[in-house]
Every structure is written in C-alpha cells, then in structure tokens.
Amino acid sequence: MFLVTGATGGIGRRVVRLLRQQEQSVRAFVRLTSRYSELEHRGAEIFIGDLHQARDIEKANQGVQYIISTHGSGGDALSLDYRANIELIDQAKANKVEHFVFVSVLGVDRGYEDAPVFKAKHAVERYLVDSGLNYTILRPSGLASNLLPLAEQFRETGLYLLIGDSKNRSSIVSTDDLARIIVDSVKVPEARNQILPVGGPEILLREDIPRIFGQIFNKQPLVINPPVFVIDGLRNVVGLLNPQTQKALGTYRTLLSNEFFCKKEEIANLERIFNFPLETLESFLRRYLAV
Numbered sequence: 001m002f003l004v005t006g007a008t009g010g011i012g013r014r015v016v017r018l019l020r021q022q023e024q025s026v027r028a029f030v031r032l033t034s035r036y037s038e039l040e041h042r043g044a045e046i047f048i049g050d051l052h053q054a055r056d057i058e059k060a061n062q063g064v065q066y067i068i069s070t071h072g073s074g075g076d077a078l079s080l081d082y083r084a085n086i087e088l089i090d091q092a093k094a095n096k097v098e099h100f101v102f103v104s105v106l107g108v109d110r111g112y113e114d115a116p117v118f119k120a121k122h123a124v125e126r127y128l129v130d131s132g133l134n135y136t137i138l139r140p141s142g143l144a145s146n147l148l149p150l151a152e153q154f155r156e157t158g159l160y161l162l163i164g165d166s167k168n169r170s171s172i173v174s175t176d177d178l179a180r181i182i183v184d185s186v187k188v189p190e191a192r193n194q195i196l197p198v199g200g201p202e203i204l205l206r207e208d209i210p211r212i213f214g215q216i217f218n219k220q221p222l223v224i225n226p227p228v229f230v231i232d233g234l235r236n237v238v239g240l241l242n243p244q245t246q247k248a249l250g251t252y253r254t255l256l257s258n259e260f261f262c263k264k265e266e267i268a269n270l271e272r273i274f275n276f277p278l279e280t281l282e283s284f285l286r287r288y289l290a291v
C-alpha cells in the first residue's frame, strides 16, 4: 500500500493516476474540502484528514509500505512543510515503511534565510537522511503544470507578466515526468538513498516562456516586466495586516529573484537512472493545450 499526501495537488494526482494504472493499492490523504472524486473513481482508497493533525497522520500510516510526500503548505511552512513531514517520517519508522519519497525543492541547500518553505524542506531532508529509512529526495525546479493557467490567459490576451530578471535561468520540468520519477523511485535501485535535482531537458531563460507561448498560439507576446522590488512593496503592506502571508511572500520573492536550473550532467544522470527522455516545456504545453 502506498500513502500519497497532497494527493489532489498538481504532482500528487498524477502520482495516484500512475500508481493506479500499475494497479498498485493507494491511500490518498485528502482534506474534506479537497476535490478527490477523480482519485476515488480510479480506485484509490480515500483517507480524509488534515496534515495539521498528528493523529490523522498516525491513522493514515497504518498498513503502509511506501510513503510519497507531495503536499504543499499554502504558506504554513512550519506546520505542513516541516511538522507534518517529520510526523510522517516518525510514523514511517514506527511502521517499518520500505521506502519514503520526499518532494523537496531545487535550491533548498543554498541557505535562503527569507524562504520558510526552503528552510523547512531542508530540515526535513536532513531528518529523513538520518532516519535510517530507505529514501529518495527529489528536488524539482518549476513545474510545467503551473504554467497552464498562464498559457490559457495568454491565449486570450497575449499578455505575460514576468516579475524580475528576464534572463534568470530555470529548467522547468514536465509534471508528468516528475510523477513518473517519483513512482519509479521506489523500485529503481540507483534512486535509493539519493538526493536528486529534477528539471526539464533544457535550461530556459524566464523570457523564453512568453516566447514559447507565442510560438504555440502564433501570437506576438506582450511582456509586462516589473522589477522584483514590487514584491517588497507588497510584502510591507501585507505585513501590516497578516505577518504569516508576509513570510510566505519571502519564499515567493526567493523564487523570483534567483536561478533554479539543473546542470546538463544532472539531467543526463536523471535520464540514465530512470531510463526515459525528459519532455520539453513546449511539448508538455502542446499536449495539454491541444495545439
């Protein structure tokens, strides 16, 4: 039995789909408010709970051999990115789980002080490595599926909002490839007890994204490019009303003002370990946008 957290998220629902295609038994950890009917139709066991509650995590772990942690935190890094994962790892140890796959983030080890999600995930990585469990830690760069709503907007308007340096590099990964890597991590021997950066096959400049949208929709992009300090202004205003959101914006600012890309040799290594070619951003977008 696989336990998947974040099972209704961009990564998690793809992981559940793949596992069910392979006829694996899956327990999907969802909230009562989550949109989980698709997972139920695919034959996943639905566990309704909240990752803020240690008791729910303990119950969800009963009878599990594999844990795949893909949940996000919506700004609550301490409770969800940190505490919930620590609790999952403790439960995995108590239940002698065979393998724990943790979705971290690229750049987690760079010591960004102002990015609570990065700090939480780095602490979880260390806890998992020291746990004695079999693990695979995956550090993805940006996900291609995040760009689908922006592409739809672009299709209508031709507009693209690019905050910060347009020359910053990233290697956006197909969310379907990431899901496949996650699922295969428990059975590919070379993925065992590894920390792997995960990106797409090309190193893109951020300005390449509207260019690719333009190519797909045959439209000249109109790029609006405010400097990253607009986020600082926003943070100062938000901080007066809601300090937690102000902290969450720190992670967002970190993402906007730094480069997140995998080296060519890291991508080659990934393709070798998992034995399939990674998909380009353009191919991913064309598949989903049916163009």
Ligand SMILES: NC(=O)c1ccc[n+]([C@@H]2O[C@H](COP(=O)([O-])OP(=O)(O)OC[C@H]3O[C@@H](n4cnc5c(N)ncnc54)[C@H](OP(=O)(O)O)[C@@H]3O)[C@@H](O)[C@H]2O)c1
Residues within 6 Å of the ligand: 005, 006, 007, 008, 009, 010, 011, 012, 029, 030, 031, 033, 034, 035, 049, 050, 051, 052, 070, 071, 072, 073, 074, 080, 103, 104, 105, 106, 117, 139, 140, 141, 142, 143, 146
């Ligand atoms: N998006 C990226 O570009 C990116 C890049 C690198 C790494 N990552 C990491 O990848 C992971 C997944 O990202 P994603 O984009 O797939 O996330 P996502 O689409 O935002 O989904 C987040 C998931 O977490 C669940 N969740 C949130 N709070 C919960 C709670 N209290 N109890 C139970 N479930 C809860 C959500 O459930 P609901 O459906 O109920 O909201 C949802 O299923 C995250 O850890 C993220 O940090 C993401």
